[in-house]
Amino acid sequence: MKKVAIGVDIGGTSVRLGVVDERGKIVLRENFSTKDYPGRPALLNRLSSGILCLALEARKRQFQITGVGIGAPGPIDVERGFVYFFPNIPGWKNTPLKKILERKFKMKVFVDNDANAMALGEYRFGAGRGSKNMIALTLGTGIGGGIVLGGKLFHGTRFSAAEIGHLKINEDGPLCACGNHGCIEAYIGNGYFVREVQKRLKAKAKSILHEWLREGKELTPKLVQDAARTGDLFSKKMWEEAGSHLGTALAGLVDILNPDRIVIGGGIALGGEMIFGPIRRTIAKKAFPIAARSAKVMPAKLGADAGLVGAAALALT
Amino acid sequence: MKKVAIGVDIGGTSVRLGVVDERGKIVLRENFSTKDYPGRPALLNRLSSGILCLALEARKRQFQITGVGIGAPGPIDVERGFVYFFPNIPGWKNTPLKKILERKFKMKVFVDNDANAMALGEYRFGAGRGSKNMIALTLGTGIGGGIVLGGKLFHGTRFSAAEIGHLKINEDGPLCACGNHGCIEAYIGNGYFVREVQKRLKAKAKSILHEWLREGKELTPKLVQDAARTGDLFSKKMWEEAGSHLGTALAGLVDILNPDRIVIGGGIALGGEMIFGPIRRTIAKKAFPIAARSAKVMPAKLGADAGLVGAAALALT
Numbered sequence: 001m002k003k004v005a006i007g008v009d010i011g012g013t014s015v016r017l018g019v020v021d022e023r024g025k026i027v028l029r030e031n032f033s034t035k036d037y038p039g040r041p042a043l044l045n046r047l048s049s050g051i052l053c054l055a056l057e058a059r060k061r062q063f064q065i066t067g068v069g070i071g072a073p074g075p076i077d078v079e080r081g082f083v084y085f086f087p088n089i090p091g092w093k094n095t096p097l098k099k100i101l102e103r104k105f106k107m108k109v110f111v112d113n114d115a116n117a118m119a120l121g122e123y124r125f126g127a128g129r130g131s132k133n134m135i136a137l138t139l140g141t142g143i144g145g146g147i148v149l150g151g152k153l154f155h156g157t158r159f160s161a162a163e164i165g166h167l168k169i170n171e172d173g174p175l176c177a178c179g180n181h182g183c184i185e186a187y188i189g190n191g192y193f194v195r196e197v198q199k200r201l202k203a204k205a206k207s208i209l210h211e212w213l214r215e216g217k218e219l220t221p222k223l224v225q226d227a228a229r230t231g232d233l234f235s236k237k238m239w240e241e242a243g244s245h246l247g248t249a250l251a252g253l254v255d256i257l258n259p260d261r262i263v264i265g266g267g268i269a270l271g272g273e274m275i276f277g278p279i280r281r282t283i284a285k286k287a288f289p290i291a292a293r294s295a296k297v298m299p300a301k302l303g304a305d306a307g308l309v310g311a312a313a314l315a316l317t
Numbered sequence: 318m319k320k321v322a323i324g325v326d327i328g329g330t331s332v333r334l335g336v337v338d339e340r341g342k343i344v345l346r347e348n349f350s351t352k353d354y355p356g357r358p359a360l361l362n363r364l365s366s367g368i369l370c371l372a373l374e375a376r377k378r379q380f381q382i383t384g385v386g387i388g389a390p391g392p393i394d395v396e397r398g399f400v401y402f403f404p405n406i407p408g409w410k411n412t413p414l415k416k417i418l419e420r421k422f423k424m425k426v427f428v429d430n431d432a433n434a435m436a437l438g439e440y441r442f443g444a445g446r447g448s449k450n451m452i453a454l455t456l457g458t459g460i461g462g463g464i465v466l467g468g469k470l471f472h473g474t475r476f477s478a479a480e481i482g483h484l485k486i487n488e489d490g491p492l493c494a495c496g497n498h499g500c501i502e503a504y505i506g507n508g509y510f511v512r513e514v515q516k517r518l519k520a521k522a523k524s525i526l527h528e529w530l531r532e533g534k535e536l537t538p539k540l541v542q543d544a545a546r547t548g549d550l551f552s553k554k555m556w557e558e559a560g561s562h563l564g565t566a567l568a569g570l571v572d573i574l575n576p577d578r579i580v581i582g583g584g585i586a587l588g589g590e591m592i593f594g595p596i597r598r599t600i601a602k603k604a605f606p607i608a609a610r611s612a613k614v615m616p617a618k619l620g621a622d623a624g625l626v627g628a629a630a631l632a633l634t
Contacts, residue, residue, distance in 0.1 A: 075607065133474050147573070149466065156575025157450050160607045163572035168565055168603065170487050180603050248485055255480035256464070256573065258473020286485065286497050290392065290477045 004063045006054050006107075007312025008047065008070045009114065010034070012088035015043075017050045019058045019065075020312030024125025026305065027063075028054055040091040048104055055105070067108035068101060069314030071117030071307045078159045081111035110314035114307050115162065116153050118300075119146020121310025122263045126301035131261035135253055136300070137164050139246075139266035142177075143185045147257070165189070167249045184249040188242050188268065194219055197238055207234035225271050236274070243275045247282020254287040254295045265300025272299070321380045323371050323424075324629025325364065325387045326431065327351070329405035332360075334367045336375045336382075337629035341442025343622065344380075345371055357408040365421055372422070384425035385418060386631030388434030388624045395476045398428035427631035431624050432479065433470050435617075436463020438627025439580045443618035448578035452570055453617070454481050456563075456583035459494075460502045464574070482506070484566045501566040505559050505585065511536055514555055524551035542588045553591070560592045564599020571604040571612045582617025589616070 002021060009016040012034060019028040030050055037043040051068060058065055074086035081098020101109040112120075119128075119136035128134040134148040143165030147154045155161055165185035166178055173182025174192065186192050198219060201209060208227050209219070217223055227235035250262060268275060276297060284292050302309055319338060326333040329351060336345040347367055354360040368385060375382055391403040398415020418426040429437075436445075436453035445451040451465040460482030464471045472478055482502035483495055490499025491509065503509050515536060518526060525544050526536070534540055544552035567579060585592060593614060601609050619626055 149471065154466065154574075156608070157577040158575055158607050158611045160605055160611075161573060161575040163605055163608070166572050166605065167569045168486060170489075171562070171565055172487075178605075245488070248488055252484045252569065253573065255483050256478060256570065257471075258475055258478040260474040288477055288480055288483065288495075290475050291473070291480065294475045294477075 001062060001064045003066055003316070004058055005066045005312040005315035006051055006058070006068045007308045007310070007315075008051065008068065009117065009307035009311050010047075010070065010072045010086075010089075011114070011307075012073055012086075015047065015050070016308045017054055018308050018312065019054050019063065020309055020316070021063075022316060024121070024302075024309050024313070026309065028057055029308075030054065034089060038090075040095065043089070044100065048101070051101070051105065055107075065107060066317065067110060067315030068105065069117070069311040069316070070097065070101075070109065070111045071114040071311035071314075072097070072111055073114050076111055076113050076159060078112050078155050081109060083111070108315060112153065112311075112314055115144030116146040116155070117310035117314065118144065118265070118306040119148060119162075119263075119310065120153055120313045121302050121306040121308075122265070122300050123148045124313045124316075125309055126306060127263040127298045128261050131259070131296075133257060133259040134261040134263060135164070135250075135257065135259050136263040136265070138300070138306075139188060139190075139264065139268040141190050143189060144266075149257070164249070164253070167252060169245060169248045169252075184246060187245040190221055190267065193221055193224075193238075193242060193268070197224055200234070200238075205234045208232045209235065221268050222270070225274065228271075228274055239271055239274045240278050242268070243278030244282045246275075247279040248286060250279060250297075251283045251286035251292070254283055254291045258291045258294060260294050260296065262295055262297045263300050264297065265303070265306060269299050318379060318381045320383055320633070321375055322383045322629040322632035323368055323375070323385045324625045324627070324632075325368065325385065326434065326624035326628050327364075327387065327389045327403075327406075328431070328624075329390060329403075332364065332367070333625045334371055335625050335629065336371050336380065337626055337633070338380075339633060341438070341619075341626050341630070343626065345374055346625075347371065351406060355407075357412065360406070361417065365418070368418070368422065372424075382424060383634065384427060384632030385422065386434070386628040386633070387414065387418075387426065387428045388431040388628035388631075389414070389428055390431050393428055393430050393476060395429050395472050398426060400428070425632060429470065429628075429631055432461030433463040433472070434627035434631065435461065435582070435623040436465060436479075436580075436627065437470055437630045438619050438623040438625075439582070439617050440465045441630045441633075442626055443623060444580040444615045445578050448576070448613075450574060450576040451578040451580060452481070452567075452574065452576050453580040453582070455617070455623075456505060456507075456581065456585040458507050460506060466574070481566070481570070484569060486562060486565045486569075501563060504562040507538055507584065510538055510541075510555075510559060510585070514541055517551070517555075522551045525549045526552065538585050539587075542591065545588075545591055556588055556591045557595050559585070560595030561599045563592075564596045565603060567596060567614075568600045568603035568609070571600055571608045575608045575611060577611050577613060579612055579614045580617050581614065582620070582623060586616050
């Protein structure tokens with residue numbers, strides 16, 4: 001009998017559900033738009049029926065369901081499966097999500113935050129496979145992080161560990177949305193990166209980007225990547241700098257946690273060697289030799305599915 | 318029958334041995350000078366006879382010895398109890414210390430580095446008691462660190478975790494002995510701190526220290542502490558700055574590990590509120606609120622005995 005778990009990846013834009021097998025394969029899936037179900041009762045209902053349908057279909061196929069795993073976009077009490085709040089979805093303050101769903105489905109339910117779910121997904125089925133101590137980060141608008149130690153997600157005392165984006169690499173660095181200065185997110189979060197490029201373009205940096213923007217292209221990290229690929233020196237330098245800032249933060253993590261794997265995903269990570277090169281060089285230069293040598297830096301493998309597969313992995317034991 | 322372990326704290330200056338009971342009390346002790354036994358064979362012999370004498374005395378008193386724990390000043394393969402080398406004691410490159418001693422004594426032998434032993438000592442019997450996830454640091458010439466997660470020393474993939482002193486808080490900060498810039502050790506390690514005070518005094522900072530130095534006093538962190546206690550504004554500011562730099566590094570650790578306890582020992586930590594005040598304020602300001610609130614910052618309790626007691630704790634299970 002094939003063992004599967006139901007994974008749910010709750011996002012501010014969409015909710016992704018799936019039936020995932022022990023090899024991390026998504027055998028059934030479904031999405032819906034978060035905005036179509038405003039308010040907690042509506043979203044909870046829609047979530048429940050989504051889970052129910054997947055469970056029925058899975059049972060029809062004679063799968064054995066080990067439980068339901070949920071990745072959620074906000075701080076969670078992981079032990080109780082309790083949602084403190086979702087910064088981008090109103091109405092969820094203090095929701096005992098695990099309790100509600102376990103009562104409804106008579107199945108084991110596990111809840112964790114989305115960054116941890118993604119990290120677990122990569123660890124079990126992606127770029128983290130075979131490692132022992134792994135750090136995962138997703139570079140997007142913000143930086144999400146998850147830490148696996150000795151094969152298990154590490155949560156810390158109050159489940160708020162792995163806030164990697166707010167490691168500070170310069171006490172007088174750029175202002176971050178968190179109110180502090182020099183957080184790594186304030187260098188490499190999408191918005192900051194684009195703003196810095198903009199600023200330097202205005203200060204008359206020479207770049208093909210001027211031309212592209214006049215043609216009506218939108219300034220995104222991807223556009224700067226494309227420019228760098230054409231050999232644009234300014235764009236290359238922007239990526240080199242971003243990678244080297246991130247490398248400084250990671251060198252610190254390498255010295256503290258001595259991981260054997262660092263997995264980096266998200267839009268910016270698609271830059272390949274352009275960004276991974278300076279990251280690796282900076283870690284080699286700034287971290288302790290023994291620790292630097294044991295930390296293999298790799299791009300994430302599961303892409304947009306990491307959160308869903310990882311959520312299921314919470315329940316695949 | 319009273320359970321005890323034999324602890325050995327190997328230092329560059331002296332070696333401390335002791336019989337430690339399950340409550341962390343040193344019931345028998347002995348010291349000798351490291352320099353009196355130059356070369357590995359001499360030091361190993363002296364170590365062995367020290368352990369043997371303590372073991373005989375312990376058995377005479379009807380104690381049950383659970384094993385021997387050794388804290389050693391250099392990188393260790395903790396699983397094999399293998400010494401890679403000691404930076405400050407020549408001749409120990411690649412020494413299978415655990416194997417050598419176990420063969421000799423027919424007792425379980427555990428070897429770890431001295432900073433980890435100190436951390437374990439504070440965790441089991443000192444300022445870390447009752448915590449779950451603890452970070453310990455000792456501020457001296459360098460900064461030693463140890464991390465306890467879920468009640469156990471965390472070593473990382475190649476036993477080199479917890480190198481807290483080299484977290485970088487400013488990419489263009491002062492040069493550290495490790496060759497990098499802006500490591501926290503380069504702000505708050507004894508030498509750096511004294512040099513920075515010196516530099517500013519030469520640049521004509523107003524301070525009572527000018528007078529004291531003319532009287533022949535030696536410029537040490539302790540002297541700057543004394544000056545601050547008399548109300549000397551310059552000295553107060555130096556401590557405030559040092560504490561705030563350390564606070565920045567600790568805020569990063571708090572965001573990453575979400576510890577419930579941070580224990581700080583070593584000479585500089587004797588400054589009390591002068592240094593703990595700015596450390597706590599900076600963590601409160603710079604770390605995530607949930608994580609900042611759960612991290613209690615406390616001075617170490619075991620003083621110079623932490624290493625010895627912690628070494629014994631390696632064998633007290």
